[in-house]
Amino acid sequence: MKEKSTSFDIAYRAGVSQSTVSRALRNSPLVNAATRSKIQAIAKELNYKVDKNASNLRSQQSDTIALLLFEDPTNDDSAINPFFLSMLGSITRACASKGYDLLVSFQQASEDWHADFEDSNKADGLILLGYGDYVDYEEKLVKLLDQGTHFVRWGAEVKHLPIISVGCDNFTGGKQITEHIIKLGRKSFAFLGSASSHAPEFFERYKGHCQALKAHQLTVNPALQFNAMYTEESGYQAACRLINSGESFDAICAACDLIAVGAMRALQEHGFKIPEQVSVVGFDDIAIASFTFPPLTTVKQDTKLAGELLVNTLLSLIHGEKASTTLIPPELVMRKSCAS
Amino acid sequence: MKEKSTSFDIAYRAGVSQSTVSRALRNSPLVNAATRSKIQAIAKELNYKVDKNASNLRSQQSDTIALLLFEDPTNDDSAINPFFLSMLGSITRACASKGYDLLVSFQQASEDWHADFEDSNKADGLILLGYGDYVDYEEKLVKLLDQGTHFVRWGAEVKHLPIISVGCDNFTGGKQITEHIIKLGRKSFAFLGSASSHAPEFFERYKGHCQALKAHQLTVNPALQFNAMYTEESGYQAACRLINSGESFDAICAACDLIAVGAMRALQEHGFKIPEQVSVVGFDDIAIASFTFPPLTTVKQDTKLAGELLVNTLLSLIHGEKASTTLIPPELVMRKSCAS
DNA sequence: CTGAAAGCGCTTACAG
DNA sequence: CTGAAAGCGCTTACAG
Structure with a gap:
């Protein structure tokens, strides 16, 4: 040595x-x-x-981006949501292609994550990724803003603050996929997923869903909306509550694929045939969606594009260029979980 | 600001x-x-x-670990293997719990990745993760060794070099799952996956597989071994070659889950019933394995444990403590893709 | 327990 | 095009 x-x-x-x-x-x-x-x-x-430390110290920049991945603290020990894992992969790739290093860090939603990375000069900017309760976390975003930290977040647009986001057009996605099943002749639609400002992306999907129903003169029945977060188990339980509610339904729109997968399990355990009796659709197009039985019809969020946009937008911010919130177009992926 | x-x-x-x-x-x-x-x-x-740059420069340590994730360059644009993605997640978590930062970087197998990170003082040590052609990459490991770089790799043990690895006991895993199907009464076993020192982990699984067959007086038929790498498509094609070969078989052991999933697709397209006519098993227990139809019987590699071991072993090395190669015990996960 | 001082290895005005 | 010098913001002997 x-x-x-x-x-x-x-x-x-x-x-x-x-x-x-x-x-x-x-x-x-x-x-x-x-x-x-x-x-x-x-x-x-x-x-x-x-020596990176010496050159960074002297030039006061690090050519490094920090990715803060935060998850619901209740979800602590389980596997990371595959959608975020896939984003992680594409962000890693996008950084590499720009010559930036990527510092990855898990955060509990509760922690003092604001500030740390950029203030200690470890990174030139931050990418924020994760669900978690949006209402809780908004004040931290405000603090980041105050400090002049460069950051971009993945998620729904924040209308009342000058925060740059990259996200999927969840409203349109929810609308499109609902219209798809409407055209297939379904009449009674359940929605599985939280529909409140605590989970803005699910909420947007739900709004798009409702909009599609209204546009086709179908009633929006609030008794058919069941809260669920982004896990298979949560989807399973929401579907059980739906089944036990006694409400009739012939279609389930899940707020994400994992919920859909859990719902399919519940349905099949209760003897429902998919798609003959019930159509099921998801959102995200995670890898699993191709392999369920039947394969899941869903809305694809292009994670490769998303990763590139997040990185490019953040770099613009770092270099003092203009940047703005971008919406990625959703893409309907038809498989076999709807009646054809 | x-x-x-x-x-x-x-x-x-x-x-x-x-x-x-x-x-x-x-x-x-x-x-x-x-x-x-x-x-x-x-x-x-x-x-x-x-300021991290200043303190690192002065103290000559970074409290940072670099994860080099390298993939087969031919596989360039596709999604990252879900098994590695899952390892990435657990390594991120393990680092966080030790107070280390994680620098993640993609490497093309062809690149000059040896050295870069530790030499530029960006990281105190390296974790090497990925398949890729082992023969090609061995000389780079030797160079790392020469430089006195602290590193741990995920993979099969390297017997002739003082390299610390953490890996699954692939031999035992391959043996166990083969024995499981033997007990179910199957007679003609195909193996889908490369069996050469270019892919040592697959090779170990194959050796375990053969060992189980021999122990039960079953013949190892080399005509039933088909090369495949770690993608669904590769598994699909290997299974097609198997089907077209005219050899008879009633069980398929795949070298990894993605190969198994591709093989199931090929079988079903050709009208084979799983598991009635053919048992299929995989290796890894990626998330997808629970959701295939039928759900895939496989060997679980505990990625959470693996991530912790990789990080802990590397930290021992960094702190000048003794460390040694560790083998993680494989774990049979029985689902429905074998005849019962 | 505290302070003055050196120095980690670079980058970047400044002067030529 | 090149060099001497300052200094980025810390940590850590050294002296008290």
Whole structure:
């Protein structure tokens, strides 16, 4: 294990000053081309790497983005939602392609996560990802804003604050998929998923859902909306409550795929045939959705695009450029869980 | 957006020296308790955070771990393997609980990934995760070793090099699940997955598989082994080759769940009944495995445990403690894809 | 228990 | 195009 070499070692070997080494290594046009390649060759030979801590300290930027992934604290020990995992993957890729490092961190919704990363100069900006109770967490966003922290969040647009978000057009998605089943001839629609401002994305999907029903002269029956959060188990239980309620229904719109998957399990345990008796649809298009029985019709949120947009938007903010909230178009993915 | 405050600002307000602030903030017992809490209160009020770049530079450690996730370059644009995504999640959690930050980075197998992170002082150590061609990548491991880099890899044990790994006991897993189907009365076993030292984990599973067959006086028919890598499509194609080969078979052991899922698709398209005509089993127990039709019997690799072990082992290495290669016990998960 | 001082390894005005 | 020098914001011997 050899000693780590510094820019002074390179300078010594190259017979130039340390400043010149620093310039050459960052491809400064100020350095003579021959000198530069000589220095770079020596650096390579010595396996020299610029010390990130030193260069970041000096230049006051880190070329690093922090991803704060927060989840409902009640959901603590279970697996991470596959949709977010998939976002994580695409954000990692997007950062890599921009030459940024990605610092990933789990946060409990309850913690003091605001501020930490950018203030300690670990990252130039933050990406916020996760559900959690939106009402609780809004005040932390305000604090981030006050501090002038650069950040972008994934989620529903925040209308009353100058916060930049990237999110899916949940309203349109909810509307489209509901219309799809309406056209298939279904009449009584249950909605499984929380419909309140505590979970704005589910709420938007629900609003789109209701809008579609109204547009087709179908009644919105509040007794057919059951709260559920983003887990399979939660979907299972909501579906059981629906079944036990005695209300009749021939279609279930779930606020996310995991809820839909749980609902299908409940339905099948109770002897319902999908899609013959009940159509089921989800939202997200997680990998599992392709493999359920029957395969789940759903609304795809393009996580690859989302990751790229989040990263690009944040970089614009960091570089002081204009950036704005973007909505990703939802995409209907038809499989076999609806009557055809 | 206020100016960022430094330890000198705190010192000024507290009427002490900057050294004392630095000590107080790190809970040094050298500081008078009253002074310490006064300083900490001021720091909190000013929203002060220690500058990580400065403290890392000075102390020459980063309290950061880098996760290098590398995938087969041919697999470039597709989704990340769900098994690795799940490992990513559990490693993130394990790091958080140890107070370490996690730097995540994608690597092409072809790139010059060795060295970069620890040499530039961005991380104190590396976790290496991913399949990819093991033969190609071994020489890079040797280079890491030469440099004295702290690293742990996920995967099969490397017998001839002093490399610390954490991996599943693939041999035993392959053996157990094969024995499980043997007891169910199956006679002709196909194995779908590459069986060579280029993919050591698959190879180990295959060896366990063969061992189980031999132990039960069943013949190992090399014509029933078909190469496949860790994608659904690859499993689909291997199963098609098996079906078209004209060989008879009543059980398929897939080297991983994604291969199994692809194989089930091929079988069902060709009119085979699972599990009546053919038993299918996988390996990994990814989330999808619970939701396929029929649900997939498989071998679970405990990713939560794996993540914790990887992190703990790496931290031991970083702290100069003894560490050794660990094998995680595989766990049979019985579902419905085998005849009962 | 506290302070003055050195120094981690760079980048970047400044001067030539 | 190049070099000498300052300084980013800390931590940590050293001295008291």
